[in-house]
Amino acid sequence: MREKLAKYNFAKVFDLQNSKRTKFYKKFILNKNVEWSSSETTLSPYQKKSDFDKEPVLDRMELQLKKSGLTTEFTKNINLDWAVKDVTRLLKQYSNNEYILLFPFCSKKHQNKKWPYFKELIVKLKQDYKNKFPILIAPGPNEIQEANKLNAKVVTDNQNPVDLKTLISLISNAKFILANDTGPAHIASHLDKVGLVLFGSHTSAKKVSIENYNFKALTVKNLKDLNVDTVISEIKSKLN
Numbered sequence: 646m647r648e649k650l651a652k653y654n655f656a657k658v659f660d661l662q663n664s665k666r667t668k669f670y671k672k673f674i675l676n677k678n679v680e681w682s683s684s685e686t687t688l689s690p691y692q693k694k695s696d697f698d699k700e701p702v703l704d705r706m707e708l709q710l711k712k713s714g715l716t717t718e719f720t721k722n723i724n725l726d727w728a729v730k731d732v733t734r735l736l737k738q739y740s741n742n743e744y745i746l747l748f749p750f751c752s753k754k755h756q757n758k759k760w761p762y763f764k765e766l767i768v769k770l771k772q773d774y775k776n777k778f779p780i781l782i783a784p785g786p787n788e789i790q791e792a793n794k795l796n797a798k799v800v801t802d803n804q805n806p807v808d809l810k811t812l813i814s815l816i817s818n819a820k821f822i823l824a825n826d827t828g829p830a831h832i833a834s835h836l837d838k839v840g841l842v843l844f845g846s847h848t849s850a851k852k853v854s855i856e857n858y859n860f861k862a863l864t865v866k867n868l869k870d871l872n873v874d875t876v877i878s879e880i881k882s883k884l885n
Contacts, residue, residue: 647673655679659713661706663698682713703854721854723835725813732814735807739798740779745770745884746815747780747797748824750788758826760843760868762876764795766823769877778884783807783815783829821884822860823876826853834860839883843868843876859883 650673657680660667671681687709688697697705707720736742749763767780783800784792792799800807800815807815816822816833822840824830830842831853839859844850850862863879865871 646670650674657682657713659710660684661709663705682709684709687712699852701851701854725817725832725835728810728813729817730810730814732811732818735800735802735811735815736818739781739800742818743777743820744779744781744818745821745823746819747782747795748822748827748829749782749795750784750791751825751827755847757845757847757868760825760871760876762871762873765873766876767795767797769873770880773877773881778820781815781819783812821880823880826855830860831855841876841879841883843871 650670654676655674656676658671658674660671660681660683663684668683684697684705685694687705688694703721707717710717710720747763747767749760751758770778770780780797781800782792782795782797784806786806789799789801789806802808802811812829813832813836816829816838817836819833819838819840822830822833822838824833824840824842826842826844826847830840833840834842834855834857837857837859840861842850842855842860842862844862844864845868846866850856850864856862861879861883863871863876
């Protein structure tokens with residue numbers, strides 16, 4: 646990373662991650678006159694960064710970009726139509742065109758984001774909906790083995806994890822999405838899918854800008870205390 650950044654004579658850098666790590670990267674840029682846009686440069690007089698960081702992330706990004714003189718047409722109105730492709734072949738293989746898509750995993754570093762009862766939920770969904778909706782899981786590269794233990798249909802492409810555009814397209818075509826707080830949940834939100842994302846106390850749905858008209862968050866203090874019946878009830882209130 647240091648070698649890559651040192652190659653270029655950057656005039657301005659937009660740090661939208663605003664983490665300690667990305668701030669550290671600034672040291673790798675040899676042009677000391679570079680203008681560095683970050684949450685710190687966006688603060689109003691007397692405003693603390695800790696207070697600013699409590700605001701929804703897309704609001705913060707929009708304000709940061711606007712203060713740099715940029716237009717922000719899509720910052721809070723994200724359009725993923727360009728990433729949706731024809732996945733008819735996979736849909737014929739795994740579903741009857743109406744399916745529930747689950748994302749029961751999370752990164753190894755953030756196991757506190759993982760709701761532990763997806764296996765029990767799948768059993769209950771099949772019973773209550775009498776197998777009306779196939780239950781699909783689209784695992785990542787290191788999740789296939791675990792996905793095979795959940796008694797759902799594991800979507801792969803020639804035994805390999807699906808690529809990003811295929812994943813986005815599967816989300817776009819789903820009848821309902823249920824996910825932990827992971828990347829696919831944010832994709833579902835930006836596509837305004839009917840669905841539910843499960844939050845513990847690791848952060849808030851407001852802070853990560855994930856809720857919209859159709860995609861809602863169910864928040865508890867500890868995900869281990871969130872029972873299957875509560876989640877099923879929320880799903881039934883949204884899934885017709």
